[in-house]
Amino acid sequence: xxxLRNKVLKLTSGIPKGNITTYKILAExxxxxxYRAVGTALKNNPTPIIIPCHRVVKSNGELGEFSSKVYKKxxxxxxxxxxxKNNRIVDFKEKLYRF
DNA sequence: ATATTGACATTTA
DNA sequence: ATAAATGCCAATA
Numbered sequence: 001x002x003x004l005r006n007k008v009l010k011l012t013s014g015i016p017k018g019n020i021t022t023y024k025i026l027a028e029x030x031x032x033x034x035y036r037a038v039g040t041a042l043k044n045n046p047t048p049i050i051i052p053c054h055r056v057v058k059s060n061g062e063l064g065e066f067s068s069k070v071y072k073k074x075x076x077x078x079x080x081x082x083x084x085k086n087n088r089i090v091d092f093k094e095k096l097y098r099f
Numbered sequence: 100a101t102a103t104t105g106a107c108a109t110t111t112a
Numbered sequence: 113a114t115a116a117a118t119g120c121c122a123a124t125a
Contacts, residue, residue, distance in 0.1 A: 004121085004123090023108085032121070032122090034107095034120065036104095036105055036108090036120065036123095037120085037121050037122035037123070038107080040106075040122060040123055040124090041122080056106080059107075060107095066106060067106070073106095
């Protein structure tokens with residue numbers, strides 16, 4: 001369980017509701033710069049609902065890509081009280097989760 | 100084992 | 113300001 005993937009999943013599942021994070025921050029917290037690998041790990045997530053992958057967004061505040069046929073990032077985040085304007089997160093910097 | 104791709108980020112035009 | 117190019121590391125083929 002030392003793969004980057006497992007770490008990412010673990011951290012992602014630990015994100016509190018109402019908070020968000022970015023691929024960059026996750027990677028930095030894991031001690032790597034593999035921002036892309038973080039996304040790769042999340043897309044391979046085994047438990048989509050358990051792991052709040054929708055709380056992980058891009059560093060510029062955009063939602064980024066998402067491949068869930070049923071859910072969309074904006075809807076899920078709005079459900080958690082996060083405002084989204086024009087595919088960007090409102091006050092996303094203030095809602096960033098500090099590990 | 101090597102090559103290509105990707106749920107990104109940063110820099111340059 | 114937006115758009116394209118380049119770089120990053122892991123995962124997948």
